[in-house]
Amino acid sequence: MTATALQTPPTQTRRLVFPFTAIVGQEEMKLALLLNVIDPKIGGVMIMGDRGTGKSTTIRALADLLPEIDVVANDPFNSHPTDPDLMGDEVRNAIAQNLPLTITQKKVTMIDLPLGATEDRVCGTIDIEKALSEGVKAFEPGLLAKANRGILYVDEVNLLDDHLVDVLLDSAASGWNTVEREGISIRHPARFVLVGSGNPEEGELRPQLLDRFGMHAEIRTVKEPALRVQIVEQRSDFDRDPQGFMSRYQVEQEALQARLVEAQKRLGDVTIEYDLRVNISEVCAELDVDGLRGDIVTNRAAKALAAFEGRTEVTVDDIRRVVTLCLRHRLRKDPLESIDSGYKVEKAFNRVFGVEGEAS
Numbered sequence: 001m002t003a004t005a006l007q008t009p010p011t012q013t014r015r016l017v018f019p020f021t022a023i024v025g026q027e028e029m030k031l032a033l034l035l036n037v038i039d040p041k042i043g044g045v046m047i048m049g050d051r052g053t054g055k056s057t058t059i060r061a062l063a064d065l066l067p068e069i070d071v072v073a074n075d076p077f078n079s080h081p082t083d084p085d086l087m088g089d090e091v092r093n094a095i096a097q098n099l100p101l102t103i104t105q106k107k108v109t110m111i112d113l114p115l116g117a118t119e120d121r122v123c124g125t126i127d128i129e130k131a132l133s134e135g136v137k138a139f140e141p142g143l144l145a146k147a148n149r150g151i152l153y154v155d156e157v158n159l160l161d162d163h164l165v166d167v168l169l170d171s172a173a174s175g176w177n178t179v180e181r182e183g184i185s186i187r188h189p190a191r192f193v194l195v196g197s198g199n200p201e202e203g204e205l206r207p208q209l210l211d212r213f214g215m216h217a218e219i220r221t222v223k224e225p226a227l228r229v230q231i232v233e234q235r236s237d238f239d240r241d242p243q244g245f246m247s248r249y250q251v252e253q254e255a256l257q258a259r260l261v262e263a264q265k266r267l268g269d270v271t272i273e274y275d276l277r278v279n280i281s282e283v284c285a286e287l288d289v290d291g292l293r294g295d296i297v298t299n300r301a302a303k304a305l306a307a308f309e310g311r312t313e314v315t316v317d318d319i320r321r322v323v324t325l326c327l328r329h330r331l332r333k334d335p336l337e338s339i340d341s342g343y344k345v346e347k348a349f350n351r352v353f354g355v356e357g358e359a360s
Contacts, residue, residue: 016242020061021252023334024231028055033324035304036193036214038263043214043293044172044194046157046205047330050221054231055197056155057195063110063151067257071149074101076141078149078186084224085175086149086189109150111143111192113168115159122164124188139186144168147192158203165205168194169212177346185274207333211290213268214297215322216329218342270303272314275353277332279352280319286348289330298326316353323349 017326018304023030032045047055072091080086081103081142093302094101113122124142144154152168154160171177177190196205196213204210222228239240284294301322309318328341349355 004081004352012022016246017060017064018235018238018246019246019253019350020058020065020354021256022234022238022245022249023054023061024303025229026219028325029058029219031053031305031321032215032217033058033193033195034260034308035301035322036195037062037235037260038304038308039109039267039300040191040193041298042304043212044196046196046210046216047195047219048200048211048216049197049219051199053221055220056153059153059195059197060110060153063108065253065257065260066108067261068107070103070148071106076192077145079189080149088188095110095259109192111147111152113143113152113154113157113160115163119164121168122167123177123179126179126184129231134147139179139188141188141218142177142179144171144192145188146189149190152191152192152194152277154194154196156198157201158198158205162206165209173212174232194262211293213329214302214335215325217325218328226282233300237334259308262310263304266307267304269312270306270314272299272303276302276314276316276319280323282352283323283345283348284327286352287327287345289327290342294327294330298323301326316338320349320355328351351352 020030029045029047029049032047036042036045047171049055070081072081074088075088075091077091079091080360081091081101084092086338091101110285120142122143124145125140127140128139152167153174154165157165171190172192172194175189175191176187178187179186180186198205210216222231234245241292279299280302281295284298285292289295298319302318305318305322306314307310324342324345327345331341333343
């Protein structure tokens with residue numbers, strides 16, 4: 001291309017995304033995503049539902065909603081300027097040597113993982129030849145490096161190779177990615193919110209992989225005609241005038257963003273009474289949930305919800321609102337049983353907590 005063919009870039013460089021606060025319905029999915037943003041240690045969300053129900057739109061809207069974060073400039077891992085657990089080795093070494101760092105702000109990254117991605121593309125590669133000839137650890141970062149401190153989205157996760165799902169879940173749980181080739185080892189931070197989506201018609205994830213997702217949201221196509229019309233009209237309005245549509249929701253977007261920031265700050269002060277913790281574990285035991293992940297995630301999610309709603313103490317209602325999201329995918333499947341797993345979780349919750357509900 002000749003120099004004269006280059007065009008002046010447009011003033012609006014950032015692609016406009018449908019606003020999160022404008023999304024109608026799908027409350028279960030939205031709640032699960034918000035709680036994972038408040039506390040990424042919940043372990044991500046698996047969203048299963050019909051095609052065309054706005055899964056991808058909602059996740060992109062969430063990433064766009066989040067406030068900008070401080071990062072070390074030109075760092076491939078989006079390293080945090082002060083938190084050692086979120087820094088690459090180079091930044092940590094620079095701080096140890098009291099070298100100056102350039103700090104900049106950037107939007108929270110959302111990485112789309114393509115279904116055909118190889119392990120090298122996901123984890124990164126080490127240039128062995130360069131490492132041997134020049135004596136340096138020549139590392140080419142992968143998608144896990146780019147996703148650090150952001151969101152990693154895998155559409156149709158149930159079609160992804162099981163080995164890759166394992167790698168993603170390991171990194172999401174530990175917050176680190178390790179690449180080893182020919183005796184050379186590189187480790188870098190990979191703390192991200194893992195979001196997987198899929199259509200149940202195309203098959204389920206293996207139970208041992210499904211169990212490692214913190215929460216599991218099920219979404220259905222909206223049946224009410226009035227709501228369907230509202231969704232169609234909103235989408236048409238956005239496509240016709242994205243800037244104008246965004247400006248109508250600007251105040252709500254900013255308010256929700258401020259709530260999330262406050263909730264993240266408040267999270268460390270939130271407590272949950274011993275009796276409630278015992279009841280959560282009793283629900284898990286009654287449902288015959290394997291391992292302790294269900295107990296841990298339900299505690300975390302209830303705390304995140306309390307923080308989101310401006311409180312420092314978890315209530316029974318907080319637990320009620322998150323328990324199905326946290327446990328429904330951990331129940332043992334009986335192919336002959338037609339009862340929905342969410343109903344079974346509600347029923348056990350109502351019995352243990354002594355709550356009168358629809359499921360009792």
